[in-house]
Amino acid sequence: MAQLPVKCPSCENTLEVSQLSCNNCATVISGKYALPALMQLSVEDQNFILQFVLTGGSLKKMAAQLEKSYPTVRNKLDDIIAQLNSK
């Protein structure tokens, strides 16, 4: 599946959702919707958050799964938190 672009390729500004459509009945909704904060993260960071939730929020489990050290995983989470706070 194609990766959802979150930044404008022309000016680097954060993109907004302007149209949503239903695959079943082809209803189209037009408007101006901001992307949720999590959607604005990179795919790698989104996958990290997903893994974090799936492991029940255990960084130790995540570190073991990813074959990384605990501080490496914790630093990654801290960097993501900093990114989310800056949005």
Add this chain to the structure above:
Amino acid sequence: MKKIFFQPFENYSETKLISIGLAGTLLGSLIAFAFHARFDGVLDLHFVNELHFYAPFTDNFINIIFLTIFLFIAAILTYKKTRIIDILATCILARLPYYLLSFGNINNYLLDITQQLVNITLKNTQAISIGVIDVLYIVIFALFSIVLLVYYFYLLFKGYKIATNAKGAKPIVFFIIAILLAEVSSKLSIYTLNY
């Protein structure tokens, strides 16, 4: 290979790092005893005529403790979530390459040369027999020492950086101050205890 030698703190758990570090420290201390080496300070290595069996073990224990304490203080000032176990793992593991320098004193060779050099500086020209091979040996040893010292610092900083999620100049300044304080404290302790 890159993971093991250049990114151990990113990829291996603290349990693994400490286990390897402790085994290496014991082996390094044993080698130091065999080759008459004293690690009398966090950044020091001196060769001596005689030493007790426990001396290199105590040296390394004191060095690791002081390095851990001061780096942990520096780490906490930088990043509140730092775990002491990560700093300890860093200090134990980073010192391992440094222990290899003990091999430089095979058959007390380096100690003999340096003692003759001291004689020259004291203008005591008796019993001076330093040849080209000796000078070459000292130069090679010096170069090897620099490489291992740089590698020691590289590992120490890498581990500290990961343990503290360090960014910017402040953690670097704290790191340098911590190393200097650890050096002074360890040196003073080893000489005060005089074992």
